[in-house]
Amino acid sequence: MDPKRELTSVDLAALVGELGTYEGAKVDKAYLYGDDLVRLKMRDFDRGRVELLLEVGEVKRAHTVTPERVPDAPGRPPQFAMMLRNRLSGADFAGVSQYEFDRILEFVFERDDGTTRIIVELFGQGNVAVTDGEYEVIDCLETVRLKSRTVVPGSRYEFPDTRTNPLTIDREAFEREMETSDTDVVRTLATQLNFGGLYGEEVCTRAGVEKAMDIADVDDGVYDRLYGAIERLALDVRNRNFEPRLYFERPDEEGSAADGGTEDAPDSSSARVLDVTPFPLEERGELAAEAYDSFLAALDDYFVRLELDEESEPDPTDQRPDFEEEIAKYERIIEQQRGAIEGFEREAESMRENAELLYARYGLVDDVLSTIQDARERDRSWEEIEERFEEGRDRGIEAAEAVVGIDAGEGIVTVELDDERIDLLAHDGLEQNADRLYTEAKRIEEKKEGALAAIEDTRENLEEVERRRERWEADDGDGDDPDEADPDDDDRDWLADPSIPIRENEPWFDRFRWFHTSDGYLVIGGRNADQNEELVKKYLEPGDTVLHTQAHGGPVTVLKATDPSEASSSDIELPESSVEEAAQFAVSYSSVWKDGRYAGDVYAVDSEQVTKTPESGEYLEKGGFxxxxxxxxxxxxxxxxxxxxxxxxxxxxIGGPPSAIEEQAAATIELEPGRYAQADAAKRLYRRFRERFEDETFVRKIASPDRIQHFMPPGGSRIAEE
Known part of the structure; x- marks a missing residue:
């Protein structure tokens, strides 16, 4: 049995009640670890310091933790954390709720200057969206562009489609939901009633109903027993009648407690945890259990122990992963995504053709719409309008013959033009109806863009599996003798190192764009006009080379001959290879990249040729020279x-020209101009780095998405093909 890594809908329903007791606590600070763990540090008037963790990665959870268990704060707060601090510092925690019966929690914080809502999605890929009081998205960890919903900064947050809530359903609705199924009782409870597998089985067990009973064989007595078990479960949740349990593997020896209690339970301190629930479950009766006073305390212990258990598990490196199955899975997904893209293309093209067809048959369509609008203005009923069109068809009037249907409730008339059926809003004119079709075609094209981005993600996942297979096969057959390995750090396998020591250093040039060339020379560039100005005035020394693009909107790029702390010298001859790398740096971080171009012209001059003094009659803008x-x-x-x-x-x-960076880094990812916004591309790089390093905590500490973004060019990017 695998340990639970995600909270269930029942867990969240129970959790809301206990978290609600912290209403009125004030927020002190917010933190973001990696791209999936948010921590809110708060102060409660009665209980003192409160630490709330919201994790939406491979582990999905939301609960308080004891202060001594909170992870060390990241060295540099990323942009998302700074945004949270700006909006939440000093705010009051006003409450938390579960959306319907979904795995979504909504935390509300109030401050004099407004309301902030943090919506935590604990399903699928997971997400944390921060909105204002009107649900406009301020920022989110993951952008969502699906056919059913959109979650992007600047848009209104869209919840998923409403699901049946089994904890509030009445008896008649319960029976109707069950009877729509064509499978057995437990699967129906799990899917139609949204209980999930575990609680679907628990309801059956508590009701004394055979799980595999076919729905067709269920009578009113069975429904009564099942609904009674659900009502009792719902009552426990509403009244917070909890008896939390932490479940762990039962040792082999006999005589341990089997009733979910702790009276005769063996020592569980070293046992592997498997589940945590707000009350004892009969379905977990075969496991050893430990009771807790609160569900929050049980969750705190469970996830700490889960992390310790996973850290102590041996790595089965001698077993070959099933690369072929992974590859086949991604190939199937790509095929499905291609089909979706083709469908979007056909649908959008059909919408555009229909709009053009309206204009091609302008007179006929205008007659249809004008006839309906005139009749409605004279208070004619829709029945009378239909009769008039029927009379027109009998008389052979072309406009009447084109009308094939009228939906009075929606005010829609369907016309058939050249064998194409088109729905028109009767109260709008032809131009408005055509514009609506063009707009719908554009919306479908946007769906296609989202599908293209998704297929790109899948292709990258497929390529990564293929690379892992190649590395595995190469390592498996290289015949190297591990005793002959060079012990020097230069040959250390950083990617496989389980614990990489952190050696931080924040150089004076870190706030600029920068890199070291293959020859070891420093190159720095301005991020904006103010920094361009500062570089020329303060850091330009004799012997330096200045580079700039011919295109407008590039950084001042300085190839340093010496460090500012060293004596400058004009006698140093900079290697041509360093100048060429600096030129590539200058063009890559300019408007050339932002415009999606792959090359541009760059010029280089000596530092003595650069001046901030314009010729008579000329004017230099800030940052110009x-x-x-x-x-x-x-x-x-x-x-x-x-x-x-x-x-x-x-x-x-670090970041810069590939020829320089690849020699200095343990792992690199090359970029090229592309469709992904800077923040989205940075998150993709972060996930790829986490996959490459054995020590994921090392990546989380030093390479957050915000830090990666610091070294990325302006504009859209994508990971280059390898």
Whole structure:
């Protein structure tokens, strides 16, 4: 039996009551760990410090933890955490609720300047969305663009479709839901009633009903017993009649407690945890159990022990993963996504063709709509209008013959033009109906864009599995003798290291764009006009080389001959390889990348040729400079950026031209101009880095999505094909 890693809908229904007791607590600070764990530090008037964890990754949970168990704060708060601090600092916790019976919690915080809602999605990929009081999304950990719903900054938050809530359903509705099923009782409870597998089985057991009984064989007496068990469960949740249990593996020896109690239970301190529930479950009767005073305390202990259990599990590296099954799975998904894309294309094209058809048959369509609108203005009923069209058809009037249906309730008339049936809003004119079709086609095209992004994700997952298979097969057959391995750190396998020591260093140039060339020279560039100004005025020294793109909107790029702490010298001859890398850096972080182009022209000059003094009659904008003398041009310089994680001599994210970064980092990912916004692309890189490193906590500490974004070019990006 695998341990529980996600809270159920019943768990959340129980959890809401206990979390509600903290209403009135004030928020002190917010933290984000990696891209899936949010921590809110609060102060309660009666109980003091309160720590709330919201995790939406592979583990999905929401509960308070004891202060001594909170993880160390990240060194640099990412943008999402700073946004939370700005909105929540000093705010009052006003309450928490569960959306319908879904695995969604909504936390509400009040401050004099407004309301903030944190919506935590504990299903699927998981998400945390921060909205204002009117549900407009301020920011979210994951953007969602699906056919059924959208969650993106700037839009109104959309909840998933409503699900049946079995804890509030009445007897008649319960029976109707059950009778729509064509399977057995337990599967119907799990799916139609949304109980899930465990609680579907628990309801059957408590009601004394055979789980495998076919719905067709169920009578009123069985329904009464099942509904009675559900009512008792719902009553326990509403009245907070909890007896929380933490379940763990039962030792082999006989004589341990079997009734879910703890009186004769063996020592559980070293046993593997399997589940945590708000009350004892008969379905867990075969497991050893430990009772708790509160569900929050039980959750705190459970997830701490779950993490310890997983850290202590041996890594089965001698067993070959089933790469072929993974590859086949992703290939099936890609095929399905291609089908969806083709469907979107056909649907959008059909909408556009229908709009064009309306204009092509302008006179006929206008006659139909004008006839209906005139009749409605004279208070004619829809029945009378239908009769008039029937009379027109009998007389052979073309406009009447085109009308094939009228929906009086919706005010829609359906016309058939060239064998195509088109629904028209009768109260609108032809142009408005055509615009509606064009708008719908555009909306469907946007769905197609979302599907294209999804298929790109799947392709990258497929390629990663194929690379892992290649690495496995190469490692399996290389015949190397581990005793002959070089013990020096230069040959250390950082990716396989289970515990990488953190060696932080924040250099003076970290707030600029920067990288070190393959020859070890520092290159720095401005992020904005103010930094461009500062670089020229404060950090430009004799011997430095200045580079800039011909295109407008590029950074001032300085290839440093010496460090500012060293004596400057104009005698240093910078290697051409370093100048070329600096040129690629200059073009990659300019408007060339933002415009989606793959190359641009760059020029280089000596530092003495750069001046902030304009010629008579000229004017220099902030960040601008004048050049005196000849320039060296690097035409058609290709863009190119790699982001990497460096482990030696310091542990940090670095970024710049691939030829430089790949030599200095333990792992790199190369980028090219693409469709993904900077923040979304940074999250994708973060997930890829976590997959590559054995020590995921190391990646979380030093390479958050915000830190990765610090080294990415402006504009859209995508991971380059390998």
């Amino acid at each position: 004048a050049i005196r003398g000849d320039r060296t041009y690097y035409d058609d310089t290709p863009v190119g950026v790699a982001v990497g994680i460096q482990c030696e001599p310091y542990t940090r994210v």
